[in-house]
Structures are given as structure tokens and as C-alpha cells.
Amino acid sequence: MSDVSSVTPTLPNPIRPAFTTGTVEGSVIVNIGPSHPATHGTIQIVAELSGERVIRTDVHCGYLHRGFEKECESHTWHNLIPYVDRLNYCSALINNFAYCEAVEKLLEIEITPRCRYLRTLLSEYSRIADHLTCIAAALMELGAMTAFLYLVTIRDYVYEHLAALTGARVTYTYGRIGGLSHDLPDGWLQRLDEILDEMDTFVDRVHGLVDRNRIFIDRMRNVGVLQTDAAVNWGFTGPILRSTGVPRDLRKDTPYLAYAELEFEVPVGIKGDNYDRYYVRMRELDESRHMIRQLMDMLEPGPINVDDRRCTLPPKHLVYTEIESLINHFKLIMEGPQVPAGEVYSAQEGANGELGFYIVSVGGGVPWKVHVRSPSFVHMGGVHRMLDGYQLADIVPTFGSVNMIGGECDR
Amino acid sequence: MTDALFAQVRTALARVVADAVVAHGILALTAEPADVAAIARALKEHFGFDMFLDVTAVDWPDRDLRFDVVYHFYSTRDHVRVRVKTRVSAADPTVDTLVPLYGSARCMERECHEMYGIVFRGNDDLRPLLLYEGFVGHPLRKDYPKHKEQPLVPYRK
Amino acid sequence: MTASTPSGHQPSAAFEYLTTKKDEFVGWARKFSLFPYPFVTACCAMEFMSVSSTLYDTDRFGAALPRFTPRQSDMLMVVGTVTHKQAPILKKVYEQMCEPKWVVAFGVCASTGGFYQNYAALPGIDKIIPVDLYIPGCPPRPEMVIDGIMKLQERIATQRHPIINKDF
Numbered sequence: 211m212s213d214v215s216s217v218t219p220t221l222p223n224p225i226r227p228a229f230t231t232g233t234v235e236g237s238v239i240v241n242i243g244p245s246h247p248a249t250h251g252t253i254q255i256v257a258e259l260s261g262e263r264v265i266r267t268d269v270h271c272g273y274l275h276r277g278f279e280k281e282c283e284s285h286t287w288h289n290l291i292p293y294v295d296r297l298n299y300c301s302a303l304i305n306n307f308a309y310c311e312a313v314e315k316l317l318e319i320e321i322t323p324r325c326r327y328l329r330t331l332l333s334e335y336s337r338i339a340d341h342l343t344c345i346a347a348a349l350m351e352l353g354a355m356t357a358f359l360y361l362v363t364i365r366d367y368v369y370e371h372l373a374a375l376t377g378a379r380v381t382y383t384y385g386r387i388g389g390l391s392h393d394l395p396d397g398w399l400q401r402l403d404e405i406l407d408e409m410d411t412f413v414d415r416v417h418g419l420v421d422r423n424r425i426f427i428d429r430m431r432n433v434g435v436l437q438t439d440a441a442v443n444w445g446f447t448g449p450i451l452r453s454t455g456v457p458r459d460l461r462k463d464t465p466y467l468a469y470a471e472l473e474f475e476v477p478v479g480i481k482g483d484n485y486d487r488y489y490v491r492m493r494e495l496d497e498s499r500h501m502i503r504q505l506m507d508m509l510e511p512g513p514i515n516v517d518d519r520r521c522t523l524p525p526k527h528l529v530y531t532e533i534e535s536l537i538n539h540f541k542l543i544m545e546g547p548q549v550p551a552g553e554v555y556s557a558q559e560g561a562n563g564e565l566g567f568y569i570v571s572v573g574g575g576v577p578w579k580v581h582v583r584s585p586s587f588v589h590m591g592g593v594h595r596m597l598d599g600y601q602l603a604d605i606v607p608t609f610g611s612v613n614m615i616g617g618e619c620d621r
Numbered sequence: 622m623t624d625a626l627f628a629q630v631r632t633a634l635a636r637v638v639a640d641a642v643v644a645h646g647i648l649a650l651t652a653e654p655a656d657v658a659a660i661a662r663a664l665k666e667h668f669g670f671d672m673f674l675d676v677t678a679v680d681w682p683d684r685d686l687r688f689d690v691v692y693h694f695y696s697t698r699d700h701v702r703v704r705v706k707t708r709v710s711a712a713d714p715t716v717d718t719l720v721p722l723y724g725s726a727r728c729m730e731r732e733c734h735e736m737y738g739i740v741f742r743g744n745d746d747l748r749p750l751l752l753y754e755g756f757v758g759h760p761l762r763k764d765y766p767k768h769k770e771q772p773l774v775p776y777r778k
Numbered sequence: 779m780t781a782s783t784p785s786g787h788q789p790s791a792a793f794e795y796l797t798t799k800k801d802e803f804v805g806w807a808r809k810f811s812l813f814p815y816p817f818v819t820a821c822c823a824m825e826f827m828s829v830s831s832t833l834y835d836t837d838r839f840g841a842a843l844p845r846f847t848p849r850q851s852d853m854l855m856v857v858g859t860v861t862h863k864q865a866p867i868l869k870k871v872y873e874q875m876c877e878p879k880w881v882v883a884f885g886v887c888a889s890t891g892g893f894y895q896n897y898a899a900l901p902g903i904d905k906i907i908p909v910d911l912y913i914p915g916c917p918p919r920p921e922m923v924i925d926g927i928m929k930l931q932e933r934i935a936t937q938r939h940p941i942i943n944k945d946f
Binding site for chain 3: 223246247252275280617
């Protein structure tokens, strides 16, 4: 018989739920998460259930709040690029380039054409990786393990390919202010071609398995429905807004990088339910592959870093021979690039929606403030609109289709 | 087209706006804290800025009016953005809430409150969102030391 | 000379031989039937998904089938950063697991806090629970994870596995 006085004290509850009593007779309040297989990381949902029906939910994020903004205030403009990577870790290159573009706007420099095409190509490649992950996880949670294995296999080829370019599989730190870290290695584009062809095969298989599958349609159609005006009011952007029927895409509406020169469509859904979100992402995979093939033909040889002493590291052979380059290199590394004072908000179309960086500079090598407008965080504020009124088992596919990425949501 | 819209906004809001600048493609308006809700309503209802993007704050500890509260709005019809800035002091960091206008304001104002201490009058749900119950202080203020941890579970050994 | 076993029995050489063989057999069984509890938080989850899938299979080691309840699992894989807000949840999950259990700190954020040295992130999960295996990397390559699991398997194979202990 254990001694009562040696019982360990109860652990503190880190949240305060919005409701502790039910509204309906006989309802139960249930806690889902934050360590849960189907919440894609660390989200806690306090749900009031009447039988199997969800009456209302209270979504708690913040279990992955790692202090990104505070860390950024004590690192130079270049040193914080690894932190930026780990925001939306499924499509890390898009975060890199969105941040670098914001700082380049403050510096008022324009990147070289080759860098522009490469950044566009790699943004689309990252978007493919993110959509593959989202669809694979969503399908796995419905029980379609085969589709998960197919998509994660092709995603692994993408990771190995990006590791050949950047050195890392998941979080790359490849973007630099004023350009990129280094140019493409030999044979990279041939391998890219092979991977895109294999991806066609794998994606077709997943379409065949799932698209007209009775169980899949029953579980996803008319579940988690969102109307367009509600979506805009609650701040939804990206595939979720497009699934409600409006073709809002920052790549078409406010073109940046090389998107104005590319020919692509913006897939939209019909009803704004889970099935539409799945299909919009699958179609976006096709559009991204189409864009990458166009960009592979448009790439011309040339420099990838803009020739500006304020942010670009000088070439090594000059650093070792000339004193000006040595001092320039030293200052850039130790103090950081001196970005002129000012503020800027720059947004790109991330895999989940509008990824915006609001940067305030006081003229030094260290930012005064770096704020991320992350799509996942805003979606968490509005996701209860898609969960209330449906069944408990519908929470899983709805959450999977929202693609909440913890690093981006909690920063 | 963007310039015409910005010119319309500037003339319509000239009375309540102290400063209006176009920088890096965004119209940046500066206003008093009491006028922010009215400006947001005008932007939404008359000029079509139907999406509320973001609210955050910037801490300038050496200034009297210590915090800059910064709002960003987006128009899905005209594809332009507008920034509205206002200054509040540390003694009374209160602004009106935008929850009646935009649903997304609820969670973003919660985050701004817990990080900086800005009080959004009218938002009844200012519980900590990214931080946890029992966390004392506002970590993104410049006087909060970065390494100051407040562990919930006591360390072993 | 020889100390008595916890149950008070005086050992002999034959007894020691049998218990060593029993320990080897139990160790072999336990190391090839690990049930991980993937306590997944952040970016390392991408590599966890990769290492569980076809190209770098953990199923070859018997360690692929996750049990999403701590009551049924024996290997707690803490994948990704644990923040102070998440720490009570991790402690609760650890305490809900029964013996024998092993804890794997997957990734550098779980091992030491990574490069998040600030108010929000726990500087390593060994501050609150004991850890058996640290796999550094941000995120670690799948080969590193498999190497780590093999080292953990070696340790499990050579551990003592008392069937009867003093609390029985």
C-alpha cells in the first residue's frame, strides 16, 4: 500500500478553457490533445459533445511557442534565417525567401534574374513538399495508409534532392539577403526532371485510390463546410479560401518573384468542405509541377547574388587577398548587414496562405522587430467554425485538411 | 488604380488621420487610439478592406508613448494593403477592439495582449494563447530578459 | 560472497546461468518489439515520418507500430521542441507509462533545447524526465535515428530484466 504523503503533487494545468459547463442537457466536455496522433503536433481542443455531435469547441494553440520574435531581436539579419526556416517546417524555403524579400525591400535592392527564377522554382518545390505532407497525413488519419506511404516516398526523393542542393533535408537555410547561398550543382536539373515524372505516377495512384472511393467521399464531402464570406471574415487565406470558390492567390493577385511570367491556373473548390480542400491541394501539386517545368526552361546562367557590399559576402579569393573585402566580410559576419531604418510588410503566398513578415529596423545589423503573420495562427482562430456542429470523428479529417503547422502557428 | 484608391482613402480619412504615407506599396496611416475602430469600420465598409491581416505592437522604451500598435488590412477585391498605426503609453495601453468587425481579431488581439500588454477594450477573451496560465510578464517588451524562464514543472536533480 | 537476490533467494552458479539466459531472452524479445509513443511536436516530425516509411524502415527493427496511448507503449520518443507549456503534458505522459520504459530525445531541441535558449523552450527534456538515448540533429537524418535505435536495442539486450523485484 503506497504512502499517501509521498504522492507527487499534481501537475499544473497550462490553459484556462473558455467553458467548463455544458449548454445542453447531458453533454460532456472532453479534452482532445495536446499530445494526440491526429492533431498534427500540439493543439488542444476542448470540445462539448452531445453524444457524438460537437456542440462547441475551444481551440488552444501555443504549445510550441518557441519565442521566435524574441530570438530574432538578438541575432543579426543573417543569423536569424535558421529561425525563419523552422516556422513552416514543411515548406521551409518559402519562409526563407519571404523573409529575405522583406529585408531586400528595406535595403531597396533587386535580386538578379537567375536568383528570381531559382527562388520561384524552389518555392514551388517546397509547396509541393508541403502539400504532399498535408495530404499524406490527412489520408493516413482516415486509414488510407497506402496513400501515406506513396506520398511520403516521393517526398523523401524531394528531400534527398534538396539535400544535394542545400545540405539539409528539412530545414535548409538556403536563402540569403540579396540572393542565395550557392548555385545549383551539376546534374540537379536532370534529377529534378526524373522526380517530377515519378511524382506524376505516384499522384495518379493516389487519385485512383481515393478520389471516387465511397468511404472517402462519405467522410469528406459536406464535412467542415466554410462559406466564402465567413472565410474572409475569419482571415482564412490560401487553399482553404480557394476551396470555398474564390480564386484568391497572391501569386496571381499581387505577383512577386517570377510569377507574372508564368502560366498557371488557380484551382478553386465548390463547397468549401474537406473534399474540396483535398482536391485543391492535389490540383495545386499539378500546377506547381507545370510551373517548375516552365522555370527549368527559363533559367539562364548568371550571378545569383546581387553585387551589393551591404549584404552580399565577397568572394573568398578576394577576402584572402584584399583588405577591403576582408573588412567587408568581417563586418557583415560580426555586426550583420546594416539595414536602413524603416518598416516594411511583405507577404508571399505560403503553402497555407498569406505568409507576411512585418520588419522594423532602426538602422543596425540587428532587427528591432521581426513579426510573422502566419496563416496557421489565424486559421486556428477560425477553425471552430468548421468543427462545430459536426461529429467527433469529423474533427480528425477537418483538422487534417486545415494543415495547421505548429511552428508557424505558435512561432 | 492602387494610387487612386489610396488617394480616395487619404481624402476621406483626412480628418482623423495624422499622417498618411505610401511606402513599399502599402498606405500607412497614423491615427489616435480612439479613432482606430472608426477608421477600421470605414475601411471595411466603404473601401472594401474585408480581410484583417494582423495586429501587433512595437516597443520603443525610450519614448513617452511607448507602444506602436500596428494593424494591417487587405482588400480581396483590389488586392492592396493598408497599415494603421497608433501610439499608446505604457501607463494606459488601451485600444478599442475590432472583434465586432472581424472574427479573426479575437485570437490576434489575445496574442498581442499577452506579448505586449496592450489592452483591447471590448474583447472579453484576453486569456493567454501562446503563453500559459501562471506566466507573469509580457515577454516581447524590451525590458523582459530573453532568458528569464518560468518553468511549470520543477527541474529534477 | 554473493549477495542474495531481492526475493531473498541465495544464488548458485546454475541459478546465475539461468537468470543470465533469461535476461538475454527477455532482452531479445523486448528490443525487437518496441512500441514507440511518438510525442510529436515540431519539425523533427518530418524526419520521424520519413524514418517510419518505406525508404528507411523502422519496421525492420520491430519499432514501427506506434501505440498512441502511454499505457500500451514502452518507448517514449520525444520528437521536437518541448516548451514550458508542454512540459506538464510530457511529465504526465511519462508517468502514465509502465515499466520497463525508455525515453528517446529525438532531435537537438529535445536533448538540450537546441538554439531556442529563451523564456519559452525547455532546455532539454532531461530537466524533467530521465532520458536513455539522445539523437542530436536539427533534424537528424533518418540514418542517425536508426543508428540511435540500434544503440538503444544494444542497451536493452544487455540490461538486467528482473521479473521478480522487491515490490512484487
